Amino acid sequence: MKRKPILVASAFATSAVLIASGCSAGGQNAGTDPNRAQAEVAKVSIDKDGSLSKGPAPEIKDSRKGGNVNILWRQDIVHYDPAVSQSSPDNTVLEMISRRLTMYRIEGDKTTLVGDLATNAGESTDGGKTWKYTLKDGIKYSDGTPIVAKDVKYAVARSFSSLYARGFPYIQTWLADSEDFGKVYPGPYEGGExxxxxxxxxxxxxxxFKFSQPRPDFPFAAALGATAPVPQAKDTKEAMDQAPITSGPYKIASHEVDKSLKLVRNENWDPATDSIRHQYVDSFTFQFGPQVGEVTDRIAASAGDDKNTASIxxxxxxxxxxxxMNDPxxxxxxxxxxTTQVDLYAINNTRVTDLNVRKALLVAFPKEQARLQKGGPYQGDFATTLGSPSTLGWKKYDLPGVTDVDxxxxxxxxxxxxxxxxxLGYSxxxxxxxxxxxxxEGLAIAEGLTKAGFKVEKIPMQAKTFNDTRDKVSNNLDFYWSxxxxxxxxxxxxxxxxxDGxxxxxxxxxxxxxxxxxVNAEIDRILKITDSAEQGAEFNKLDKKIMESVPAVPYVYPRRQLMFGTNVGGASFDIHTVMNLTNLFLKS
Incomplete structure (x- = not known):
């Protein structure tokens, strides 16, 4: 594979921003080069003048309209309310049905942050303390009513509520100047406008949007679910998590929890207002439940309607x-x-307080045996850092006894x-x-730790609720995937x-x-650095400092392989390294 790093301008600096990009299939040599995960990067720029924010989206080669694409996924979408959702596949689906102020437009190896509901990616004349957005003409909800600016403000306001504590916290934290932003403003249900x-x-x-200090990254945060518009009169609070307000090219026709989801065309979506999404197929039918083995077999065979099927x-x-991978x-x-992800095995530092025990977990962890259960080298290169090579300033470092573990x-x-x-015998x-x-994978890890003198209790966790269970402070677990x-x-x-503790x-x-x-103090210091290159270098030093305390075991820098049926065209990755669903079409 060619390795061609490309320099990218961030919002207010000329420094490089790296984001992992794609390559053709052929991962049989993966895992041999510790720097391979940074080998391919894409250009990420910001559309300031609005030229790339104007619809329609560029046509996909050989695309055609009509038909239904089937999507197989092992579990239902956990949260349908954009204010709550953080999962990558969930967000991919939600971005088909709910628009935001900004979004990413991907053309080949070029990625641009553009205006989605807005005419551009944002305007600031004071270094990022104030950000102004102008909404496009002709943007509507799926019921035909127009999207207006007060709906975006209300959506941001409701994201402060404790009901949506799992959602992305950046905009709320920055506006409130507090990590405990709910105490500054509890949201519209209790705190008014x-x-x-x-x-x-x-x-x-x-x-x-008005901030007390520069927030040059705000255009990126504006692409998250907090800016998906919500009319106050139609806010159903918790019920939004199953029946969200829709504004994208597709809308929900039916949903049977944990079994199926049907998305159909939104006739009130205007492609002239959207430079990112398409509306090629008439519908998407999601089947929830099939595990990866069944998905692989069905798509590989592409028999009957499975030829019109894709994994997400x-x-x-x-x-x-x-x-x-070896069958042409x-x-x-x-x-x-x-991907842009790092897989870690988190150590619960409130339960495993002894640094020596955490170091022993790191040294004993059988990365190779565990990765083999997920596909071996195809799964991605072994990780030695807490951050991904796709982030600005990442650099491989040496930390004896930590980064040189077998x-x-x-x-x-x-x-x-x-x-x-x-x-010895620590449980x-x-x-x-x-x-x-x-x-x-769990069995391989348990065997490796047992050989090292640990007593291991295996705790099975349901896939759909895994993240919610793990992310409770009192999760009663010592060691778990993250x-x-x-x-x-x-x-x-x-x-x-x-x-940040x-x-x-x-x-x-x-x-x-x-x-x-x-570390908390160092995070505060680094966040005040407005030059992207300098800030990235300091974060890399912080990565090394944190690893000295071994809060987690770096596992892999993952790759992702997705399959699609023989009649499916337009397969590509979106910004989440998930199947870009709105690019899909049926060849016949």
């Missing part, structure tokens, strides 16, 4: 990688790409660490995802979210419960 000194609406078209997030079944015909039904694990060395610390509760692959992809390609959405709370992503006063 969000004040104009925070968000001001001028007529039906203009909305202005699941990879090729681990036991089928060699067959699929099947390989044409696969897209393959490094990927197979070193049970004898780990056992000595435990023995010297008087902790570990291992939470794992109760899927066929998760069972095998993963994080930057919400945009800088460390701003990584280290402050995952390792002041953010330990139910539903928040600091699920290691790591709390170090020096």
């Amino acid at each position: 969000l004040s104009n000194d925070k968000v001001e609406v001028q007529g039906d078209k203009t909305i202005i 997030y699941q990879a090729v079944a681990p036991e089928r990688f060699e067959q699929v 015909k099947l390989k044409q039904q696969v897209i393959d790409k490094p 990927p197979k694990g070193d049970p004898e060395k780990a056992k000595k660490i435990l023995t010297d610390a008087g902790k 570990i509760s291992l939470g794992y995802n109760q899927t066929p692959t998760g069972e095998k 993963a994080w992809a930057a919400d945009w390609p800088t460390g701003v959405t990584v280290y402050p979210e995952l390792f 002041r953010k330990i709370a139910d539903g928040r992503p600091n699920n290691t419960h790591f709390n170090n006063a020096d």
Whole structure:
């Protein structure tokens, strides 16, 4: 594969922003090069003048309209309310039915943040303390009523409510100048209207966000669910989590929880207002429940209606990688790409307080054996850092005893660490995802830790509720899978979210419960740096500092392989490294 890093301008700097991009299938050599995960990057720019925000979206080659595409996914969408959702596949689906102020337009290896509901990606004349957005003409909800600026303000206001604690917190935190933003403003149900000194609406078209300090990354945050518009009169609160207000090219026709979802064309969506999405097929039919083995077999065979079927997030079944990736015909039904994610095994630092025990977990962890259960090298390269190579400023570093650990694990060395610390036989509760692959991966990890002198209790966890259960402060677990992809390609959405001890709370992503006063202070210092290159370099140093305390075990920098039926065209990845559903069409 060619390796061609491309420099990218961030919002207010000329420094490089790296975001992992795609390549053709062929991961058989993966896992041999520790820097491979940064090998391919795409250009990420910001549409300031609005030229790329104008619809319609560029046509996909050979596309045609009509028909139904089937989507197979092991579980239902957990949260349908954009204010709550954080999961990548869930957000991909929600972005088909709910628009935001900004969104990402992908053309080949070029990614541009553009205006979605807005005419451009945002305007600021004071270095990022104030951001102004003007809504496009002709944007409507699926019921035909126009989308107006006060609906966006109300959506942001409701995101402050404790009902939506799992949602992305950036806009609320920045407006409130507090991590505990609900105490500053509890949302519209208890606190009335969000004040104009925070968000001001001028007529039906203009909305202005006001911050006490520069927020140059705000255009990226504006692409998250908090800006998906909600008319106050139609806010059904918790009921929105199953019946959201829709404004994208598709709307919900039917939904049987945990079984199926039917999306059909939204006749009130105007392609002239949307430079990102298409409306090629008449409908999408989601079948929830099939595990990755069944998905692989059905799409590979493409018999009957399965020829019109695609996977959204699941990879090729681990036991089928060699067959699929080395079969020229099947390989044409696969897209393959490094993600922007890092997979970790989080250590619950409030329960596992002894650094020696955490080091022993790191040394004993059988990365190679565990990865083999998920597809071996096709799964991605072994990780040694907490942040992804796709974020600005990432650089591989050396930390003796931490980054030079044998990927197979070193049970004898780990056992000595435990023995010297008087902790041999330490009990570990291992939470794992109760899927066929998760069972095998959990068993491999348990065997590796047992060899090192740990007593391991395996705790099966349901796939649909895994994240919600893990992200409770009192989860009664010691060791569990976790993963994080930057919400945009800088460390701003990584280290402050995952390792700021002041953010330990139910539903928040600091699920290691790591709390170090020096690290907290360093995060505050780095966030005040407005030069993107300097800030990225400092975040990389912080990564190394955090790893000295071993709050988690870096596992892999994942790749993702998605399959599609023989009659499905337009298969590509979206910004979440999930199937870009609105690009799909049927060939005949």
